[in-house]
Amino acid sequence: MRLLVRHRLRRTRREGYVERSEILEADSIRIGRGSDSELHLTDGRVLLHHATISLENSALVVTADPPAEIEHDGIVVAQAELTPGHIIAIGPYDITCGEIEDGCDAVIGVELARPMGDAESALRERVRTPLLGRRRSGWKIGGAIALVLLLLGVGLPLSTFIQSPSPEVVSGNTDTDQDILRMAETLWVTERLSRVHDNLEAGCQACHVAPFAAVTEATCLECHNTLTAHIDPHASFGADVNMEDGCASCHQEHIGPDGILPGVAVTETGCIACHNGDIDPGDGRSLAKVASIAEHPPFTLPTPPDSGLKFSHASHLVPQGKRGPDGARQKLGCVDCHQSVNAGADMTLPSFESGCRSCHTLAFAAEDPNRRLPHGSVWKVQGEVEDFYAAVERGDIVAPKTEAPPRRRRPGQSAAPRSFAPPEPVPAAQRAAAALSGPAVKGQCATCHVLDEGTQVADWDIAPVDAVHTWLSSAHFSHKDHEGEAGCASCHAVGKSEKVSDVAMPSMGTCLDCHGSAADFPEVDSTCVSCHAFHGTVGQGASVDAPQWFTDTAGMGKTENSAYQVLANILKNTRF
Numbered sequence: 001m002r003l004l005v006r007h008r009l010r011r012t013r014r015e016g017y018v019e020r021s022e023i024l025e026a027d028s029i030r031i032g033r034g035s036d037s038e039l040h041l042t043d044g045r046v047l048l049h050h051a052t053i054s055l056e057n058s059a060l061v062v063t064a065d066p067p068a069e070i071e072h073d074g075i076v077v078a079q080a081e082l083t084p085g086h087i088i089a090i091g092p093y094d095i096t097c098g099e100i101e102d103g104c105d106a107v108i109g110v111e112l113a114r115p116m117g118d119a120e121s122a123l124r125e126r127v128r129t130p131l132l133g134r135r136r137s138g139w140k141i142g143g144a145i146a147l148v149l150l151l152l153g154v155g156l157p158l159s160t161f162i163q164s165p166s167p168e169v170v171s172g173n174t175d176t177d178q179d180i181l182r183m184a185e186t187l188w189v190t191e192r193l194s195r196v197h198d199n200l201e202a203g204c205q206a207c208h209v210a211p212f213a214a215v216t217e218a219t220c221l222e223c224h225n226t227l228t229a230h231i232d233p234h235a236s237f238g239a240d241v242n243m244e245d246g247c248a249s250c251h252q253e254h255i256g257p258d259g260i261l262p263g264v265a266v267t268e269t270g271c272i273a274c275h276n277g278d279i280d281p282g283d284g285r286s287l288a289k290v291a292s293i294a295e296h297p298p299f300t301l302p303t304p305p306d307s308g309l310k311f312s313h314a315s316h317l318v319p320q321g322k323r324g325p326d327g328a329r330q331k332l333g334c335v336d337c338h339q340s341v342n343a344g345a346d347m348t349l350p351s352f353e354s355g356c357r358s359c360h361t362l363a364f365a366a367e368d369p370n371r372r373l374p375h376g377s378v379w380k381v382q383g384e385v386e387d388f389y390a391a392v393e394r395g396d397i398v399a400p401k402t403e404a405p406p407r408r409r410r411p412g413q414s415a416a417p418r419s420f421a422p423p424e425p426v427p428a429a430q431r432a433a434a435a436l437s438g439p440a441v442k443g444q445c446a447t448c449h450v451l452d453e454g455t456q457v458a459d460w461d462i463a464p465v466d467a468v469h470t471w472l473s474s475a476h477f478s479h480k481d482h483e484g485e486a487g488c489a490s491c492h493a494v495g496k497s498e499k500v501s502d503v504a505m506p507s508m509g510t511c512l513d514c515h516g517s518a519a520d521f522p523e524v525d526s527t528c529v530s531c532h533a534f535h536g537t538v539g540q541g542a543s544v545d546a547p548q549w550f551t552d553t554a555g556m557g558k559t560e561n562s563a564y565q566v567l568a569n570i571l572k573n574t575r576f
Contacts, residue, residue, distance in 0.1 A: 001055045003029055004104040005039060008111040023104070028054040031090060032065075043112065045091040049192075053082075053108075060097065060106050062088050082108065092116075194253060194260035207253075215253070217246035228536035234282030239274040264518045267527035268293065293517050293526060298508045301471055304501050308450045308463035313494035313504075325361050334488040344480030349467055360447070364440040367392050367399040373441065378461050381445075385435055389428040471505050475531040486514075 007020045030037040034048035041050070050068045054061050060082040064070045071089040072080035080088055088095045092114035098107035193200070200206040207215045221227075243249040250262040250270075262270075275290045288297040316322055321329035337350035350356065352375045362373040365388060374380050391397045435441050442460060445451065450463040482491075489495060491506040515526040 001025070001027060001029070002103065002105050003053065004098075004101060004107045006098065006107070006109045008109060028052050030065075031062075039110070041090065041093055041110070043092050043116075046093070047091075050090055055105055059083070060108070062090075062095070089113075190254040191256050191259070192254075195257050196260055197253065198257075215248070217248075220247045220251075226537050230534050230536075232282040235280060236282070237274055237279045238277045241270065241273055262529075264527055267529045268518055271528040293515070293528070294512060294520075296508050296512070299472065299505065301503060301505060302468060302473070304468055304503060305466045306450075306463075307467050307500045308465045309467075309500045310446075310448055310450060311500045313497040313502075315498075317495055322359065324359055334492075340479060344483060345478040347479055349469070356448070360444070362444060364435060364444070365389075368397055369400075373444070378445075381441060382432075382436060385441060386429070386432045389431045389435070392431075393425075393428040471503075472531075476533065477531065 003024045005022050005024060007022070009018045009020060024038045026038055029039055030049060030052050031039040031041060031046075032048050032050040033041060033044070033046045037049065039053070047065070047068045049065045051065055051070055052063050054063070061079060062070060062082055063079045064077075066078075069076050069078075070080065071077070073086055074089075082088055082095065082097045084097045086097070092112055094111050094113040096109045096111075098109055100107055192198070197207075207219055209216075209219060250266045251260050253260055272290060272292060275287065277289070279287050281287060290296055316332050319331075321331040323329050337355040338347045339354070340346070341348055352360075357375075362375065363369055363371065364373050364385070365371055368388070371388060374384055388397070392399070437460075442451070445462060449465075452461045452463055454460055491510055492504045493506075494502075494504045497504060515521060515524055515530070518527055
């Protein structure tokens, strides 16, 4: 955005203005008293970062930066659109909208409409000090104090810029004294807190417990006291990584909303610096070397147990659709059986009621087509079948009448009706046993379950069902982060899977099609901590478990042997 700003400095005798114009170019223009604000307003009633001007749909929008306030035509608002004929007040300044000129996206006028005037004189009178009297000694003392303040307040910041100019200073325009003073002022202006700390109710004192002193590691651990150490005290490794600053080695505050989150230099380069060498975790595990994200070793998946199920993805995902109980074909997809949970982060394994019941109705008797078998243990199914046929025998359940099939006869045969004797009634126990050992019950269960056969015809049971819920035990993955980017089949090749034991987890090569080093994939979050946790937590249920040495001491409280102190000692006394 290219913005033309006309500063109205003072009124003339003919009710005119003396104006000064400047061109500001930025995506969004900050307004404030701080020297890093593009639109610099010097009055003390304006905050360092007071508001922001942005161009949205060809309209100028002014947004207040909390806790600052702006007024739109005398009404306090958090955001307002600047249009001709309306005034937005920022402290004592009035901002109006002007006619757009060639080469500019917008034009605004800025006027100090409410100067302090007599109030400023009264304020100066209240704070006047009798330090300098008529005696010569008073002037000497005052001059010495002024000289010291001048050296500390101006000399030191200026000497820093002169001796060690930063790249920004070298490339910028520092020809004028005003620019130099503005750069010196930025040494005392901090960025806002990061998003994870912007709700601290105690303000600065929540972390800065001592004036002009850096935040100590103990202060961090007062709040973050559930974290485990990343490295076992008995681990050994050859990398020389300096983390003597403790938490501040990776986490920096006051450098922007995301500054507290470690950058690529820590979360990618720093991790590889250690994991590219030989590491002995100290707890009996073995770690593979990782030279880069592009050369990440393949996944090590657990051996799938005997699930006790029989299922074919291929037969359910046929292109023409699966025929249902009503005879119609329905084309199934992954979401018909797998639902998202935990705000989309995980996917559920299908349950019978939510995923299978719609097709596998478990109807088993012609006497009552609407009667369904319970989906549960065999003894529960057996009791339901025996109770049903006992009710049929008592007459509590009457089978629906069916028309007799038409009688066929050969030419020349008599069409006289024949009489048939009704069939002998079958005892309920016999009918129940036949159903339990036949296709009505056992056959339906065997469609999806592995059966444990017994010695008798009807002596069978369902094998226990066991499924793997967490395949990546050393990493975390969220389906929500991948919504809209790719379909299920892009990662899970189940179109030709015929057995439950087929592990449809994607390979590392599939992940690397989209993920890689941050330098090669800048638009995709692909650092090591995107998938792997650095800190564990006490009593966590995540994929990275706390080491045994930590869990043994986690319940002792904050003593010299507690997990709190163990973590502090590791960070303070260990060179990584």
